[in-house]
Amino acid sequence: MRQIIENLVSGIVQQLQSDGTLQAGDLPEYKVERPRDETHGDFATNAALVLSRFAKMKPRDLAQKMLAALPANQKEVDRWEVAGPGFINFHITSDRIRQLIPDILQMGQSYGSSKMGSGKRVLIEFVSANPTGPMHVGHGRGAVMGDAIASILKVTGHTVEREYYINDAGNQVGVLGWSVMMRYHELFGCSITMPEGCYPAQYVVEIAKALRDQDGNRWLNVELDMSVSPPIEVVDFAMDTIMGWIRGELATINILFDNWFSERTLHADGKIEATIGELTKKDLIFEGVLAPPKGKLPDDWEARPQLLFKSTKYGDAEDRALKKSDGSATYFAADIAYHFDKAQRGYDLLIDVWGADHGGYVKRVQAALTALTDKNNLLEVELVQMVNLVRGGEPVKMSKRDGTFVTLKEVVDEVGSDAVRFIFLTRSGGASLDFDLELAVSKSNDNPVYYVQYAHARIHAVYRQLQEKGLDKSLGDGGGDLSCLTLDAEMSLIRALGTYPEMLEGAAINREPHRVPYFLIDLASAFHTYYNSHRILEDDKVLLAARLSLINAVRQVLANGLTLLGVSAPERM
RNA sequence: GCGCUCGUAGCUCAAUCGGAUAGAGCAACGGCCUUCUAAGCCGUAGGUUACAGGUUCGAUUCCUGUCGAGCGCGCCA
Numbered sequence: 001m002r003q004i005i006e007n008l009v010s011g012i013v014q015q016l017q018s019d020g021t022l023q024a025g026d027l028p029e030y031k032v033e034r035p036r037d038e039t040h041g042d043f044a045t046n047a048a049l050v051l052s053r054f055a056k057m058k059p060r061d062l063a064q065k066m067l068a069a070l071p072a073n074q075k076e077v078d079r080w081e082v083a084g085p086g087f088i089n090f091h092i093t094s095d096r097i098r099q100l101i102p103d104i105l106q107m108g109q110s111y112g113s114s115k116m117g118s119g120k121r122v123l124i125e126f127v128s129a130n131p132t133g134p135m136h137v138g139h140g141r142g143a144v145m146g147d148a149i150a151s152i153l154k155v156t157g158h159t160v161e162r163e164y165y166i167n168d169a170g171n172q173v174g175v176l177g178w179s180v181m182m183r184y185h186e187l188f189g190c191s192i193t194m195p196e197g198c199y200p201a202q203y204v205v206e207i208a209k210a211l212r213d214q215d216g217n218r219w220l221n222v223e224l225d226m227s228v229s230p231p232i233e234v235v236d237f238a239m240d241t242i243m244g245w246i247r248g249e250l251a252t253i254n255i256l257f258d259n260w261f262s263e264r265t266l267h268a269d270g271k272i273e274a275t276i277g278e279l280t281k282k283d284l285i286f287e288g289v290l291a292p293p294k295g296k297l298p299d300d301w302e303a304r305p306q307l308l309f310k311s312t313k314y315g316d317a318e319d320r321a322l323k324k325s326d327g328s329a330t331y332f333a334a335d336i337a338y339h340f341d342k343a344q345r346g347y348d349l350l351i352d353v354w355g356a357d358h359g360g361y362v363k364r365v366q367a368a369l370t371a372l373t374d375k376n377n378l379l380e381v382e383l384v385q386m387v388n389l390v391r392g393g394e395p396v397k398m399s400k401r402d403g404t405f406v407t408l409k410e411v412v413d414e415v416g417s418d419a420v421r422f423i424f425l426t427r428s429g430g431a432s433l434d435f436d437l438e439l440a441v442s443k444s445n446d447n448p449v450y451y452v453q454y455a456h457a458r459i460h461a462v463y464r465q466l467q468e469k470g471l472d473k474s475l476g477d478g479g480g481d482l483s484c485l486t487l488d489a490e491m492s493l494i495r496a497l498g499t500y501p502e503m504l505e506g507a508a509i510n511r512e513p514h515r516v517p518y519f520l521i522d523l524a525s526a527f528h529t530y531y532n533s534h535r536i537l538e539d540d541k542v543l544l545a546a547r548l549s550l551i552n553a554v555r556q557v558l559a560n561g562l563t564l565l566g567v568s569a570p571e572r573m
Numbered sequence: 574g575c576g577c578u579c580g581u582a583g584c585u586c587a588a589u590c591g592g593a594u595a596g597a598g599c600a601a602c603g604g605c606c607u608u609c610u611a612a613g614c615c616g617u618a619g620g621u622u623a624c625a626g627g628u629u630c631g632a633u634u635c636c637u638g639u640c641g642a643g644c645g646c647g648c649c650a
Contacts, residue, residue, distance in 0.1 A: 037593070386643075458613085572610085
């Protein structure tokens with residue numbers, strides 16, 4: 001619908017350029033947008049404000065002149081005016097607005113999808129929680145956020161793949177292996193003390209028990225010497241167990257990945273050395289000594305020469321280490337090899353969703369990727385702020401170290417997948433989020449998901465009533481005369497339906513999933529208002545059919561939006 | 574000390590890549606169920622958008638500075 005007005009305005013601008021009112025050549029961009037205030041029409045443009053300098057006229061005068069150039073044969077706009085400092089407001093005809101109802105019903109599940117991103121291949125990497133323990137609520141927020149961004153990009157025409165990067169190499173994995181070994185020995189009656197840095201939590205005991213059940217005392221004679229690697233079978237057993245939990249937990253909140261990418265394969269396939277080789281070719285590698293860190297200096301700090309990447313050349317604050325002083329690859333080296341691999345797979349855009357605590361890491365990865373691909377904006381990182389878990393006003397502390405963290409599973413078990421997803425998404429990713437368990441458990445309006453789902457269920461209830469009265473539900477298929485829909489509540493409800501595709505495009509462009517739940521809440525609110533003051537099941541058959549069609553379209557859009565967010569759309573509650 | 578993300582009603586948050594009179598929910602107060610689901614609706618009240626400048630037709634939005642919060646700052650991941 002916006003397209004109609006955009007075409008109209010650009011036609012007028014061209015005409016004014018050709019008759020000399022406006023300068024020829026390139027002009028600054030103007031916008032056609034939805035006014036905040038409905039009395040300002042369906043669309044407004046700031047064209048006269050932006051272009052007035054190029055016509056040497058006052059904005060309002062130019063606006064008048066533009067309106068005079070409005071083609072006489074168009075049928076969509078029935079009223080327009082110059083307003084405020086020089087905005088032009090367009091009011092769409094009521095018939096054109098009502099036409100949205102059959103349009104939406106005909107498109108069904110596909111209403112809202114667009115071709116905006118067609119031809120664009122996007123890889124979105126998210127969660128990527130370490131396989132050293134269950135996911136906590138912070139991971140859950142990143143998971144839901146990444147999944148929603150992926151869904152929104154997909155519905156706006158992008159080709160999207162979801163990927164999980166498994167950090168199955170490095171020290172932490174060895175630490176996990178030894179932690180399991182300690183608990184395993186403990187199960188056989190050995191007295192042990194968990195060394196500093198190990199994972200003491202209960203889940204490690206569970207893994208140890210499972211290991212004992214599978215292998216008996218097979219590992220009992222292995223010496224607990226943390227200066228060497230633990231048995232690889234034990235490490236793999238622990239990681240496989242944990243990844244099984246993670247996959248299961250993700251599945252319960254409706255998240256499925258296309259690819260699971262193992263860090264080990266990077267080492268095994270020589271991709272890290274190959275990537276360092278690429279950087280060497282570009283003369284971006286050197287042996288150097290890093291400056292001591294700012295702030296409080298670690299006790300054991302000492303300057304050592306290492307292999308470094310010149311990331312300062314690409315805007316990073318420091319050069320970054322690719323190899324440790326013992327010659328092994330750093331996590332960073334593996335990570336740029338991973339991102340280089342993604343780039344070589346031919347995507348047009350890479351999106352990573354990270355926790356905000358990794359914010360300081362963004363520049364160096366982008367720097368490396370720019371150096372390797374000569375592309376500037378290939379990698380985009382969305383930072384998701386942390387979740388403060390609250391129970392009855394008291395903050396719940398979360399830490400992997402002391403083992404008191406609350407897992408995502410516990411929260412999902414308590415409040416359900418729908419509420420978890422919806423609450424996580426009803427916040428912009430940039431803001432930290434207080435998640436109150438008591439509040440989320442209470443089935444009150446504090447859970448906005450109920451509000452939206454209830455609107456959807458109510459519409460189904462009306463249809464059930466309809467059938468009890470022996471009337472045919474096809475009355476609401478949008479085929480009848482809709483001109484009896486004249487109430488303000490009806491027109492603004494239809495207008496709201498019409499903004500759904502634009503809202504989705506905005507959410508996609510800005511990577512802002514929270515716009516979807518806000519839209520749904522607004523739509524549900526408009527519906528509840530209408531429902532409370534007007535009967536749908538009227539005796540007048542024409543009016544009945546029109547109103548049924550209207551709420552049927554509302555039902556369709558609510559269902560589309562909820563489904564997009566991975567939240568269920570129940571038919572009764 | 575430096576970097577990143579923020580600062581909007583009592584609380585939790587919105588505000589369409591700079592737009593018109595900054596909006597919702599919760600909490601408070603007052604109304605609406607013999608009629609399609611009251612998990613709902615209607616009304617009242619609540620603001621110097623942290624602060625001070627700058628950019629322009631116009632700033633919650635962009636720039637600079639101050640204050641405050643969270644996160645990060647050697648070879649960990």
